[in-house]
Amino acid sequence: NYEAECPPDKEILGRATWTFLHTMAAYYPDKPSPMEQSTMKSLLSSFSQFYPCGHCAEHLRQEMKVDPPKVESRKDLSWWMCGMHNKVNEMLGKDVFDCNKIDERWRDGPADGRCD
Numbered sequence: 001n002y003e004a005e006c007p008p009d010k011e012i013l014g015r016a017t018w019t020f021l022h023t024m025a026a027y028y029p030d031k032p033s034p035m036e037q038s039t040m041k042s043l044l045s046s047f048s049q050f051y052p053c054g055h056c057a058e059h060l061r062q063e064m065k066v067d068p069p070k071v072e073s074r075k076d077l078s079w080w081m082c083g084m085h086n087k088v089n090e091m092l093g094k095d096v097f098d099c100n101k102i103d104e105r106w107r108d109g110p111a112d113g114r115c116d
């Protein structure tokens, strides 16, 4: 029943967007071509222009000026994204995420196999 659903608030939108961004980074090529690297840079730049939470997008653009996206490999992009998310976590008083666990969280799942 779609009529009962509300538009996303900042939290729902944020959770969905981080899911997309971390998963995209987790499946980015290990050795991206120059074209893939430049496409990823434009994607993130466009994203930071149109993310539909104005002050979140503004903050992201500031952070991206200081620490531009690292698109040279899957690992670089995944760690860069983790760092960006941690800056937001810190700003919001949330726990900092251990970036060593990024593949377990967003690609491989835990060793006990419960997500297989």
Ligand code: FAD
Pocket: 010, 011, 012, 013, 014, 015, 016, 017, 018, 019, 022, 051, 055, 056, 057, 059, 060, 081, 082, 083, 084, 085, 086, 088, 089, 092, 094, 096, 097, 102, 105
């Ligand atoms: P989320 O922060 O949404 O995280 C979802 C899941 O990601 C977590 O459960 C955890 O498993 C995993 N995770 C957590 N940290 C990391 C990490 N560092 N690396 C990898 N995985 C991780 N909200 C505001 O109020 N103000 C803002 O300025 C703001 N800016 C934002 C900017 C962007 C680009 C995005 C995408 C969101 C922003 N948000 C902002 C929303 C905010 O980050 C959260 O998404 C929202 O508060 C919901 O938080 P949550 O506790 O459900 O978990």
